[in-house]
Amino acid sequence: MTELLIATIKIIVLFAWLMLFALYATLLERKESAVIQDRHGANRASIFGISSFGIFQPFADALKMLFKEDFIPAFTDKRMFKFAPVITFFFSVLVIIAIPFGEPIKIGGKIISLQLINPDIALILIFALSSMSIYGVILGGWSSKNKYAFLGTMRATAQVISYEVALIFSILSLILVYSNMKLYDIVLFQKAYLWGWLPRWGIFIQPLAFVVFIIAAIAETKRAPFDLPESESEIIGFFVEYSGVRFGVYMLTDFIETIMLSLLVTVLFLGGWHIPFIERAHLSANWVKALEIIAFQVKTFLVFGFLLLVRWTFPRFRFDQLMELGWKTLVPISIFNLIITSIVVALL
Amino acid sequence: MRGFLYFFETIKGLFITGKHLLVNTFYHTLNYIFRIKTKRKGAVTYQYPEEKKPLYPRDRTLHRMMFREDGKPRCVGCMLCVTACPSDCIYVKAEEVDGEKVATKFIVNVNRCAFCGYCVEACPEDAIRMDSGKLDFVGYSTNEMILDLLKTK
Numbered sequence: 001m002t003e004l005l006i007a008t009i010k011i012i013v014l015f016a017w018l019m020l021f022a023l024y025a026t027l028l029e030r031k032e033s034a035v036i037q038d039r040h041g042a043n044r045a046s047i048f049g050i051s052s053f054g055i056f057q058p059f060a061d062a063l064k065m066l067f068k069e070d071f072i073p074a075f076t077d078k079r080m081f082k083f084a085p086v087i088t089f090f091f092s093v094l095v096i097i098a099i100p101f102g103e104p105i106k107i108g109g110k111i112i113s114l115q116l117i118n119p120d121i122a123l124i125l126i127f128a129l130s131s132m133s134i135y136g137v138i139l140g141g142w143s144s145k146n147k148y149a150f151l152g153t154m155r156a157t158a159q160v161i162s163y164e165v166a167l168i169f170s171i172l173s174l175i176l177v178y179s180n181m182k183l184y185d186i187v188l189f190q191k192a193y194l195w196g197w198l199p200r201w202g203i204f205i206q207p208l209a210f211v212v213f214i215i216a217a218i219a220e221t222k223r224a225p226f227d228l229p230e231s232e233s234e235i236i237g238f239f240v241e242y243s244g245v246r247f248g249v250y251m252l253t254d255f256i257e258t259i260m261l262s263l264l265v266t267v268l269f270l271g272g273w274h275i276p277f278i279e280r281a282h283l284s285a286n287w288v289k290a291l292e293i294i295a296f297q298v299k300t301f302l303v304f305g306f307l308l309l310v311r312w313t314f315p316r317f318r319f320d321q322l323m324e325l326g327w328k329t330l331v332p333i334s335i336f337n338l339i340i341t342s343i344v345v346a347l348l
Numbered sequence: 349m350r351g352f353l354y355f356f357e358t359i360k361g362l363f364i365t366g367k368h369l370l371v372n373t374f375y376h377t378l379n380y381i382f383r384i385k386t387k388r389k390g391a392v393t394y395q396y397p398e399e400k401k402p403l404y405p406r407d408r409t410l411h412r413m414m415f416r417e418d419g420k421p422r423c424v425g426c427m428l429c430v431t432a433c434p435s436d437c438i439y440v441k442a443e444e445v446d447g448e449k450v451a452t453k454f455i456v457n458v459n460r461c462a463f464c465g466y467c468v469e470a471c472p473e474d475a476i477r478m479d480s481g482k483l484d485f486v487g488y489s490t491n492e493m494i495l496d497l498l499k500t501k
């Protein structure tokens with residue numbers, strides 16, 4: 001009974017955390033893009049005259065989305081049209097179940113792991129789930145029965161499938177090094193040091209895989225510079241026909257995917273909650289645990305900020321350039337990295 | 349291969365935007381969280397209704413009538429501004445008051461005015477100027493945009 005209660009609380013807290021992060025991610029994106037371009041960004045939304053740099057902006061946006069007319073064109077396939085955003089949302093949220101947020105904590109004699117499930121196949125599960133979310137995009141674009149939506153869908157499908165190859169190859173070389181697919185154990189692996197001074201983080205032992213992973217993963221999340229499925233200036237995207245809440249769900253999913261990506265990068269490449277050399281600081285175990293949980297959040301936030309920086313720095317690729325980068329550059333590099341890694345691992 | 353060379357340029361681009369982000373965030377934090385006024389601002393834009401963009405001294409804004417010390421308008425009704433106006437938007441009515449010719453009506457149709465400033469240059473009495481600093485004059489109808497400069501002191 002208590003197990004069930006703990007699991008329920010964990011799910012609620014995780015979901016609330018995710019939704020809050022996704023809500024404020026929209027504000028963060030607007031603010032960061034504004035600051036990069038020497039502007040102020042959204043700062044007008046106010047409650048009782050208090051605006052405080054636009055803290056209420058996400059709620060204003062959400063309210064606007066809710067009160068907009070949910071228009072469904074007559075020519076669409078209605079059932080699929082309504083169902084499609086839910087699929088993307090569901091599968092992109094589901095990725096969070098396997099992510100560990102810190103060392104297990106002890107409350108009232110009970111050990112609670114800060115992770116919903118810790119399966120042996122966590123990595124495979126995560127990539128299976130996240131590639132499922134493309135079905136929502138396909139269904140949404142196809143059931144719209146609109147030329148532009150269809151174009152966006154085709155682009156999204158081609159792009160995601162071709163970038164998945166490089167993504168999985170870069171992950172494979174990681175799995176070879178970690179010899180494990182449990183995310184918790186992967187973080188434990190990274191908590192050691194190479195030659196006594198370099199943290200054994202993924203970014204240091206697999207730098208090539210890191211570069212390939214981050215490029216391919218940005219392409220997976222369909223954000224600029226790989227936002228061809230949306231490309232607002234040429235085709236409006238696979239969600240042309242969507243409005244109101246359904247469009248909001250698609251937009252939120254975009255941010256949730258980016259959050260998942262930053263969580264994954266933190267866990268796989270940045271040592272999870274590991275703070276280098278904290279064991280030399282003579283802190284009590286509880287303090288270390290608390291600091292590590294904060295460190296995980298900070299790392300995730302920084303990675304998210306970096307992804308936004310990438311999104312607001314580069315212009316969009318042309319479609320042939322995109323395919324060229326995927327198949328002719330990233331896939332060979334990741335295969336080369338895989339071969340080198342397997343040789344090194346076999347020799348050691 | 350060419351794409352590989354571009355890779356370093358993209359890194360350079362990231363540094364440029366990253367520098368903007370960090371520097372501007374620093375100044376925003378100083379200005380808005382610690383309330384310290386700095387000479388350099390985080391943003392180059394103006395928060396319009398509260399904070400207006402400073403005008404240059406020669407900027408031409410809404411017309412203004414100059415008055416003498418005794419309260420009479422400087423305009424003597426010579427009609428030079430009416431002649432000079434390419435948009436034909438000025439109407440002046442002059443009468444004799446205390447043995448002098450003075451304007452009793454000086455109507456500017458702002459709907460038609462192109463803000464060329466010819467009326468200001470033409471005026472021999474320096475009666476009309478375009479330095480009121482007003483740029484945000486609005487009205488619900490075109491009738492509200494026909495101003496009598498003698499009434500709006």
